[in-house]
Amino acid sequence: MKSLIAFMCLLAVAFASECGPLQRLKVKRQWAEAYGADYSREKLGHAIWSHVFQHAPAARDMFARVRGDNIHTPEFRAHAMRVIGGVDMCIALLDDEDILNSQLGHLAEQHSSRGVDAASYDTLEHAIMMAVEEVIGSQVFDEDAWEPCLDVITAGIQG
Amino acid sequence: MLALFVVLGLVAGGLASNSCTTEDRREMQLMWGKVWSAQFTGRRVSIAQAVFKDLFHNVPAAVGLFDRVDGSDVNSNKFKAHCIRVVNGLDSAIGLLSDPSTLNEQLAHLATQHKERTGVTKSGFAAIAQSFLRVMPQVASCFNPDAWSRCFNRITDGMTEGLPA
Numbered sequence: 001m002k003s004l005i006a007f008m009c010l011l012a013v014a015f016a017s018e019c020g021p022l023q024r025l026k027v028k029r030q031w032a033e034a035y036g037a038d039y040s041r042e043k044l045g046h047a048i049w050s051h052v053f054q055h056a057p058a059a060r061d062m063f064a065r066v067r068g069d070n071i072h073t074p075e076f077r078a079h080a081m082r083v084i085g086g087v088d089m090c091i092a093l094l095d096d097e098d099i100l101n102s103q104l105g106h107l108a109e110q111h112s113s114r115g116v117d118a119a120s121y122d123t124l125e126h127a128i129m130m131a132v133e134e135v136i137g138s139q140v141f142d143e144d145a146w147e148p149c150l151d152v153i154t155a156g157i158q159g
Numbered sequence: 160m161l162a163l164f165v166v167l168g169l170v171a172g173g174l175a176s177n178s179c180t181t182e183d184r185r186e187m188q189l190m191w192g193k194v195w196s197a198q199f200t201g202r203r204v205s206i207a208q209a210v211f212k213d214l215f216h217n218v219p220a221a222v223g224l225f226d227r228v229d230g231s232d233v234n235s236n237k238f239k240a241h242c243i244r245v246v247n248g249l250d251s252a253i254g255l256l257s258d259p260s261t262l263n264e265q266l267a268h269l270a271t272q273h274k275e276r277t278g279v280t281k282s283g284f285a286a287i288a289q290s291f292l293r294v295m296p297q298v299a300s301c302f303n304p305d306a307w308s309r310c311f312n313r314i315t316d317g318m319t320e321g322l323p324a
Contacts, residue, residue, distance in 0.1 A: 025200075032198035041254050042261070078255075078264035085251040089243055092197040099204065102240035 019152045023145035024094040030142065031091045034135040035084065044131050045080030046071065051127035059120060087128065090153045104156030111157055121154040179310035184256035187310040190299045191253050195246075206298055207242035208233060213290035221286070224278045252314045266317030274321055281324050284315045 019027075035041055049071050053060055060068040066079035086107060093100035128150060133141040179187075194202060212233055215222050222230045228241035248269060255262035273279045288311055296302040 028198045028200070032196045035197065042258060074260040074264045077258070077261040078268060081251050081255060081261065081265060082268070085247055088197055088250075089247045092203050093240075093243065095200050096204065098236045099239045099243065102236040103243065106240060106244070 017144065017148055019094075019145070019148035021095065023142075023149055026142050026145040027149045028091055028094060030132060030136055030140070030146070031088070034132040035088055036135075040135070041081065041084060042077060044135065045077065045084050047131035047134060048084065048124070048127045049076070049080050051130055052123055055127070056120065056123050059123070062114065062116070087153070090156075091149075094149060094152075101156065104153065107157045108159040112159065116158075118158065121158060125150045125154055177309065177312075179256065179306075179313035183306040183309050184253075186303055186306040188253055188256065190295070190302055190307060191250070193300070194295075194298050195250055202298075203243055203246065204239050206294065207246040208239060209294045209297075210246065210287065210290045211238075211242050213293055214287050217290070218283070218286045221283060224276065224283075249314070252318075253310070256310060256313070262314075263317060266314065267320070269318045270320050270322070273318060279322060281319045281322050284319050284322075288312070288315060 034044060036044075053068075053071070062068065063076070063079065067073040067075040070076065071080070089103060090100065090107075093103055125147070129141075129143065129146050132146070133143075194206065215230075215233070224230065225238070225241065229235040229237040230241075232238060233242075252262060252265060252269075255265055288308070291311065292304055292308065295307065296304070
């Protein structure tokens with residue numbers, strides 16, 4: 001009996017860290033709620049990038065072309081919208097793996113020359129999760145679904 | 160005096176008939192949001208693909224502009240992913256109708272991306288606008304073509320700045 005319980009626990013842990021079909025549906029639903037429409041998107045984008053630059057101030061230099069020094073400018077806001085628009089696309093495609101992979105290949109091309117290291121993707125992932133949790137609430141935020149599914153996306157962008 | 164009011168009324172009427180008003184953009188965001196949300200599985204691919212199939216049916220020469228993304232095979236993953244990107248760009252712009260200064264930056268960015276592609280013209284955008292008008296009523300309930308067109312034009316006007324006619 002004891003070993004059965006231990007086995008079930010292991011199973012639960014194994015499931016928890018996977019971006020399976022059910023986790024993908026959960027992430028799609030929670031993202032749709034957070035991304036919303038209209039102004040809430042801009043708030044989400046702002047939350048993500050203020051978090052990123054707080055944890056990695058040096059990353060601002062990578063965004064000089066779009067006014068990374070001041071995330072309140074229309075130039076940077078438009079950039080933030082493009083990024084979360086890209087996140088939105090990948091999440092919408094989570095349950096259509098062939099097209100998702102084609103899209104990740106496209107994003108990989110757009111990033112290959114910019115020298116983004118793995119740690120920066122981790123920071124961005126963390127920022128996205130914090131921002132989504134902020135909007136939908138910590139009671140319902142499913143970190144075990146979000147983390148592995150965001151890993152799928154950023155791993156694809158890193159090629 | 161009366162004549163002045165008449166003139167002002169005409170001016171207001173003239174403006175209202177062409178520009179994307181606050182009411183129009185709210186309506187567009189509603190019409191669009193209800194069919195495009197990330198939570199709905201499979202909808203995006205179907206809608207985006209339907210728009211491009213309609214465009215290629217009406218403007219066969221347009222297919223050649225999409226060689227890089229397998230435009231001749233609308234069912235390929237590469238082309239489907241392209242469809243999604245294009246319509247996602249529209250999605251961002253529709254959202255930004257509420258924040259015109261950011262919208263203008265975003266439309267300028269999209270204009271640059273299109274200027275780099277030889278063969279992309281203003282009339283091409285007019286054609287795809289017609290495709291959206293044929294596809295959207297089929298998927299959106301309570302579709303308002305007038306409000307949609309006024310705001311769609313507001314977006315494409317910014318995107319096509321500097322493109323040939």
